[in-house]
Amino acid sequence: MTGSLTARWVVVDIEGTLTPTSQVHVVLYDYARPRLGPWIDAHPDDEQVRAAVAATKADAGLAADAGTAEVVAVLHSWMDADRKAAPLKTLQGLIWQEGYARRELTSQYFPDAFPALRRWRDGGLRLAVFSSGSVAGQIASFSHSNEGDVTGLFDHHFDTVNAGPKREAPSYRAIAAGLGDPPAREIVFLSDVPAELDAAAEAGWQTVGLARPGEPFAEADFGAHRAIASFDEVEISAGTGDDR
Structure with a gap:
């Protein structure tokens, strides 16, 4: 003591x-990474998703009409750098929330x-x-x-x-x-x-x-x-x- x-x-x-850090950087990151694009495309009218996408574009200097692939490329680069970017954390949190609800994550x-x-x-x-x-x-x-x-x-x-x-x-x-x-x-x-x-x-x-x-x-x-x-x-x- x-x-x-x-x-x-x-x-x-x-x-x-x-x-453990691995719980986030391995388990949770690996779960969210392939689901970011599909989640964005499946929730075009969700205000949290729309705001996160807009913030990502603004932060990365993307055009307002940039496609999902361009946004996801930025999000993946932030994950690789372990950047604590609010729009990334918002989208990850929504994906993880569903993963836990489906009992795919513990x-x-x-x-x-x-x-x-x-x-x-x-x-x-x-x-x-x-x-x-x-x-x-x-x-x-x-x-x-x-x-x-x-x-x-x-x-x-x-x-x-x-x-x-x-x-x-x-x-x-x-x-x-x-x-x-x-x-x-x-x-x-x-x-x-x-x-x-x-x-x-x-x-x-x-x-x-x-x-x-x-x-x-x-x-x-x-x-x-x-x-x-x-x-x-x-x-x-x-x-x-x-x-x-």
């Missing part, structure tokens, strides 16, 4: 924090994740999620996890659309407003990405870095942030402030 924290809210990242989470989240919630903490994946995709994933439907653990979901970029401090201030404006030091953020932790700390939040063995940021420099390999290494209790 590296230490204990007190807070009111715990906000967690998903990829690399709750679930999300695999680290074995220490849900026991810790349940322990913290039972202890009086409130839980929220901040992920680059869309809110729809988050809820679909938590609805069909390897431990069943765990959506009841979370009070709020945030993504890059309703909060902002994960590596910018204003996004964390927006989330705090969405949580009811608790004092910044009464929020703890857990993520495997040091730059995200830096942004949260700039907004005044407490931070914990996940350096999970085998994950992309396992050997990263977490600087002043607490770094743990498992949720079992830190305890968070309901209260206010930070006992460091």
Whole structure:
């Protein structure tokens, strides 16, 4: 145990924090990739799809009348670069939502994740999620996890659309407003990405870095942030402030 924290809210990242990166970059990306074009063509009147396609064209400098193949080529390039582009995340989330509903997808989470989240919630903490994946995709994933439907653990979901970029401090201030404006030091953020932790700390939040063995940021420099390999290494209790 590296230490204990007190807070009111715990906000967690998903990829690399709750679930292996391969769950997203291999399982989910491979599921969405061939379905992007057919999904766009099958939902021409869906406002979310239309807005995502228009935003993709605008971002990539495509003509307004560019075809689906051109749009998909851009989306695939963003996937290859792991770009956290909002229109891509929206379309992926819609596709994954249907995949989970069809029981073609089940999300695999680290074995220490849900026991810790349940322990913290039972202890009086409130839980929220901040992920680059869309809110729809988050809820679909938590609805069909390897431990069943765990959506009841979370009070709020945030993504890059309703909060902002994960590596910018204003996004964390927006989330705090969405949580009811608790004092910044009464929020703890857990993520495997040091730059995200830096942004949260700039907004005044407490931070914990996940350096999970085998994950992309396992050997990263977490600087002043607490770094743990498992949720079992830190305890968070309901209260206010930070006992460091």
